[in-house]
Each structure stands twice: as C-alpha cells, then as structure tokens.
Amino acid sequence: MGALTLTSLFGLDSLQIIGLASIALFTLFVWRRYFSPISDIPGPVTASFTRIWHILRILKGDQNLELIRLHDKHGHFVRIAPNEVSVSHPDGPRKILAAPLHKGSWYKIIAFPDGRFENPMSATDPAVKNELSRHLAPAYTLSNLLRSEAAIGQTIELLFGWFDKFAASGEPIDLDKFFTFATSDVVGEAVFSKQFGFLREGRDIDNTIANAHPQSAYVSVAGFFRWFHVVFLSNPFITWLGITPWGHLINSAMTAIKERQENPDSRFDALAHWLRMLKEHPDRMQLHEVHSAAFNAVAAGNETVSTALQAFVYYMIRHPDAWKRARAEVDAANVEACGGRTVSFADAQKLPFLQACIKEALRIFGPVPMGLPRVVGAGGLTIGDRTLPKGTTVSINGWVIHHSKEIWGPDAREFNPDRWLSKDAARLDKWFLPWGLGYASCPGQNLAKIELSKICATLVRDYDIRQVDPKQEWTWKAYFTVVPENWPCYITKRERGLDHGK
Numbered sequence: 392m393g394a395l396t397l398t399s400l401f402g403l404d405s406l407q408i409i410g411l412a413s414i415a416l417f418t419l420f421v422w423r424r425y426f427s428p429i430s431d432i433p434g435p436v437t438a439s440f441t442r443i444w445h446i447l448r449i450l451k452g453d454q455n456l457e458l459i460r461l462h463d464k465h466g467h468f469v470r471i472a473p474n475e476v477s478v479s480h481p482d483g484p485r486k487i488l489a490a491p492l493h494k495g496s497w498y499k500i501i502a503f504p505d506g507r508f509e510n511p512m513s514a515t516d517p518a519v520k521n522e523l524s525r526h527l528a529p530a531y532t533l534s535n536l537l538r539s540e541a542a543i544g545q546t547i548e549l550l551f552g553w554f555d556k557f558a559a560s561g562e563p564i565d566l567d568k569f570f571t572f573a574t575s576d577v578v579g580e581a582v583f584s585k586q587f588g589f590l591r592e593g594r595d596i597d598n599t600i601a602n603a604h605p606q607s608a609y610v611s612v613a614g615f616f617r618w619f620h621v622v623f624l625s626n627p628f629i630t631w632l633g634i635t636p637w638g639h640l641i642n643s644a645m646t647a648i649k650e651r652q653e654n655p656d657s658r659f660d661a662l663a664h665w666l667r668m669l670k671e672h673p674d675r676m677q678l679h680e681v682h683s684a685a686f687n688a689v690a691a692g693n694e695t696v697s698t699a700l701q702a703f704v705y706y707m708i709r710h711p712d713a714w715k716r717a718r719a720e721v722d723a724a725n726v727e728a729c730g731g732r733t734v735s736f737a738d739a740q741k742l743p744f745l746q747a748c749i750k751e752a753l754r755i756f757g758p759v760p761m762g763l764p765r766v767v768g769a770g771g772l773t774i775g776d777r778t779l780p781k782g783t784t785v786s787i788n789g790w791v792i793h794h795s796k797e798i799w800g801p802d803a804r805e806f807n808p809d810r811w812l813s814k815d816a817a818r819l820d821k822w823f824l825p826w827g828l829g830y831a832s833c834p835g836q837n838l839a840k841i842e843l844s845k846i847c848a849t850l851v852r853d854y855d856i857r858q859v860d861p862k863q864e865w866t867w868k869a870y871f872t873v874v875p876e877n878w879p880c881y882i883t884k885r886e887r888g889l890d891h892g893k
Contacts, residue, residue: 423473428780434461434470442472442615449611452868455760455790462791468777475784477762479791480775481798484821487765487772487787488828491517495764495784497614503641503686505625506617510683512691515766517830524834526668526676527684530661533837537736538659539581540841544733546580547573547845549590551732554854554882563859563879570700571600571874575693577842582661582688583647603694607870611761644685661688688835694872695758696839699825701875702756703749703847705865706806708856708880713808717745721852734852739844745851747811749843753825754793755806760869762786763827789824798822855883 420440424430430439438444448454458477461469467480475495478487494515499506502513511527514520529535550573557564572589579587588596595601613620623629651662665681707714720742721734739745764786772779779785796803799810799819810819826836833839850856858880865878 427473429470429474429476429783432468432470432476433465438471438473440473445471445475446612446615449761449870450608452608452870455788455869455873458762458788458791459794462795467775471762471786472784474782475762475764475786476779477786477788477791478774479788479795479797481795481822482774483785483787484792484824484828486774487785488763488824488831490765491830492765492768492772492785493517494520494831495766495786496617497764500610500614500617500620500625501687502625503683503690505627505630506621507627508679508683510680510687511834512687512831520830523680526672527665527680528834530664530684531834531837533841535659535661535664536581536837536841539584540736542580542584542658543577543841544731544735544845546576546586546590547733547842547849549573549576550846551849551853553590553593555884558854558882558884561881563881565876565879566701566704566856567697567874567876567878568595568600571603571693571697573846574696574700574842575600575689577696578689578692578838579643579647580660581838582685583644583651584658584660584662585643585647585650587643587689604868604870604874607694607872607874608868611871641686641689644689645682648682648685691833692835692838694874695833696842698756698758698872698874699749699753699839699843700846701865702752703843704850704856704880705875705878706752706755707748707851708858710806713748713806714851717742717748717851720744721848732849733845734848736841736844739848742848743812744808745848746844747808749847750811750823751806751808754823755804756873756875757789757793757825758872758874759825759827760788760790760873761871762788763831787824789827792822792824795822853885855885856880857883 423440424436427439435444445454448457458469458471461471462477462479467478467483469477469479471477496515498515499513502508502510509519509523511520511524514523550569553569554564569590572593572595576586576588576590579585589600648662651666662681662685665684669676669678669681707717724738724742764784767779767781767783767785769781771781772783772785774785792798794804799822802810810816826833826839858878863878865875867873867875
C-alpha cells in the first residue's frame with residue numbers, strides 16, 4: 392500500500408487543505424485579537440495576534456524607544472504580543488521582578504553549550520535557578536572579586552596605555568572598541584586569571600567584537616523560536632562537533648578551564664571557586680555547570696559594561712559642568728587615597744558625585760533594552776487596578792521604567808546626577824534596574840561596579856575627552872544589549888594636577 396495522505400484519508404485536495412488551514416489561522420487570530428482575556432489591553436494591532444511586531448522592532452533596533460512611546464500613549468499596560476503585556480506601573484518591578492514568578496520561556500536560549508545544560512540564567516523555575524546558583528554565585532561576591540583587584544587594575548592600565556598613545560598622536564579613538572576590549576579582558580582576568588588579549592594586541596581578535604552585534608540580534612529573536620536554535624545551533628551533535636559559533640571568547644574560556652584543571656594552584660578567581668565547589672560537592676554540581684557559568688560570564692560581561700562606560704563619557708562630556716564637578720571632587724580627595732595609576736575601588740566609593748554620575752548614566756542609557764518577562768502564576772496578578780490572568784507573560788523594560796516621568800519627574804529624560812544626591816534618592820533606588828531585580832538579578836554586577844568605579848574615576852582624574860564632531864550623536868541598535876558606536880573622540884592627557892605615583 393502507498394503512504395496515506397490527507398487526500399486519501401479525508402478526500403481533500405491541496406486547495407481545500409490550504410483553505411482549511413487559512414480558516415484555522417484566521418480563527419486563531421480573531422480569538423487572540425478580540426476574545427483573549429487581555430484583548431482589551433491597548434497596543435499595536437498586529438501585536439495582538441502575532442509576535443512578529445515585537446520581532447520586527449527588535450531587528451530594527453529601537454524596541455526600547457518604541458515601548459517608551461507606546462507607554463506614553465497608552466499608559467501602564469501595553470500588549471506587545473498575543474500573550475505578553477509590558478508593564479510600566481510603579482508597582483510593576485516589585486510585583487513582577489521581586490516576586491518568585493517563573494521567567495518567560497525566552498530565557499531557555501541562554502543554555503550553553505546546548506539545551507541539556509541548564510544554567511542559572513536559562514532556568515525559568517526560581518527554585519531550580521536558586522539551586523544552580525548556590526555554588527556559583529559566591530564567586531561574584533564583592534569580597535571575593537576584590538581579591539583580584541590588583542590584577543584587574545593591571546588590565547585597566549593597558550587601556551590607559553592606549554589612551555596615552557592616542558593622546559600623544561592626536562589621532563581620534565573609537566571608545567566603543569577599546570572599552571569593549573577592556574571589559575572583555577577584565578572578565579578574563581577576574582574569572583580565569585587570564586586576559587583574552589584584546590588590549591595587548593589592540594585589535595579585535597577573530598572579529599569577536601564585530602560578530603557580537605549580529606549574535607546579539609540573533610539571540611534576541613531566536614529566544615522566541617527556540618526550536619530553530621536547537622535544530623541548527625544548539626544540540627548535542629553540534630556540541631560534539633565543537634563548532635558552536637561563539638568565537639574567540641568562548642574558545643578562550645574553554646582553554647582556560649582546561650588549563651586550570653591541569654594547574655589548580657592559580658590565583659583564587661571565580662573559576663578557582665567553581666572548581667573547588669565541584670570537588671567538594673560532586674553529588675550536587677557537574678562540570679558542565681562550570682562551563683556554562685564561564686560562558687555566561689564572557690558573553691554577558693563585556694558589552695554591558697562597555698555600554699555603561701560609553702554612556703558615562705558621552706553624557707559627561709555633553710554636560711561639561713558635571714565633568715568639572717567630578718574632577719574637583721577627585722582632586723579634593725586625599726593624595727594617597729586617589730593615587731596610583733588607577734583609582735582603587737574603595738577610594739572611588741568615597742566620591743559621591745562621581746558615583747551619582749555613573750548611576751545616572753546607567754539610568755538614562757541602560758545596557759539592556761529587552762523586557763524581562765515573567766509568567767503570572769495561579770490566582771492571577773493584580774497591579775494597580777488591573778488583574779492579569781494566570782499564564783499571561785508580563786514584562787518590565789528597564790528603559791521604560793527609567794524614563795517614566797511618573798516615577799522620576801518631569802526631567803526623567805534628562806541627565807541629572809543630582810537626583811541621586813537629593814533626599815529622594817533612597818526612594819528612587821527601588822526603580823533603578825540596570826542589574827535587574829529579585830532572584831534573577833545580574834550575578835556579575837559587583838564586577839561591573841568595580842570596573843565602572845575604577846575606570847571612570849581615573850578617566851576624570853587624568854584625561855579630557857571631546858568628540859571629533861561635538862554635534863554628532865552616537866548611533867546604536869537595541870538588540871539583546873544596546874552598544875553605541877560611531878562617535879570618535881580626541882583624548883588629551885591632563886597636564887596639571889597631582890603626581891599620581893607614575
């Protein structure tokens with residue numbers, strides 16, 4: 392007998408099959424648009440029946456700005472997909488991110504090297520995430536990371552060595568490249584006691600940095616079509632072949648892990664902590680968890696901090712009074728406290744206006760433009776005067792919250808470091824989300840704070856920076872992260888000031 396077909400079974404020809412499929416699809420779209428429990432929530436018409444609207448905004452690279460516009464128009468709740476609602480209500484961060492809600496299925500794409508290896512970021516169940524983090528997260532405590540501060544400082548000195556060269560030559564520098572070189576090498580030093588080599592060579596090894604942009608766009612979209620990702624890029628066969636397309640950073644991370652297993656007596660870095668936990672708790676932890684933690688560190692820890700550094704410089708040089716105030720604060724500090732080639736983390740913490748400028752740069756131009764999706768549990772979720780039903784995906788977008796005039800006041804979209812020095816600063820902290828919030832907040836935020844404090848304080852102390860064209864605004868695309876580019880600058884080394892121990 393020949394193979395059974397729909398035609399032989401039901402007497403349908405191809406046109407009838409296409410017609411029935413079209414009717415079924417149309418019926419689904421109509422139900423989503425008009426009869427879904429969230430059908431009354433405003434938003435783009437196409438978003439009510441397909442995810443395509445959201446994906447197109449991601450690929451266009453302006454999802455963050457478009458969400459701000461939509462919330463300005465529609466209010467606290469905007470429907471951005473058939474079953475996803477973006478929330479800008481002031482209670483949203485506390486009720487969504489600080490609550491033990493399951494994360495959206497999008498996060499599953501963050502499993503490296505393939506879907507078999509769940510990690511704290513890819514785990515959607517809070518209980519599973521917390522269990523996976525138990526032995527990994529302590530490596531990122533501030534006290535443990537500061538054990539590597541001297542090595543981190545030496546890496547940052549390489550960055551300033553390049554700044555000195557550009558200052559001497561008078562040639563413009565692309566800060567986006569060199570900041571990303573630096574943040575990548577700092578991650579390597581803090582996690583593996585081994586730089587990735589970008590600063591030493593002064594170039595993008597294997598086009599790793601250049602490839603990060605298309606990879607960021609891919610991850611942002613593929614998380615909604617995980618089946619495609621699993622079939623073509625993230626499956627046991629691809630992992631076995633060792634051809635995952637993640638480039639120099641991942642290859643270097645794997646090499647560092649292998650070297651460390653052969654030579655365990657290196658500095659006590661993050662990898663040393665993880666391998667010690669693996670040795671002490673082989674029944675609770677597996678080697679792939681170490682691999683996954685390393686991959687996540689190098690994938691998430693370079694562009695985000697580079698963006699924060701760029702935002703600091705960009706907004707500070709466009710507000711020269713802020714740069715002058717921060718420099719005066721550094722100069723007024725104790726000579727020994729802020730001496731040395733790079734300002735220490737402890738000393739930078741004693742500079743309140745500088746810290747306010749860093750914080751405001753993170754608020755006005757956060758590195759993460761994606762929404763943070765969570766799934767409503769049993770009993771629904773009430774925010775303000777709206778109750779969202781079980782199973783609805785609710786998301787908080789940091790850009791939307793950070794630019795809310797309801798929360799921050801009429802100057803919400805202006806760079807104003809003084810807001811963090813006002814009596815209202817403690818209240819505003821609960822809406823400050825560059826690292827996320829709750830059980831899924833960024834594990835590497837302490838390393839980021841060390842980098843930002845040391846680099847920004849030293850920059851202000853030792854250099855003057857101006858754009859080649861002061862009227863030129865930078866360009867950027869908001870994918871998984873938002874990384875600016877195309878704003879070349881001139882650097883001048885400060886002629887007067889303290890002898891910083893050189």
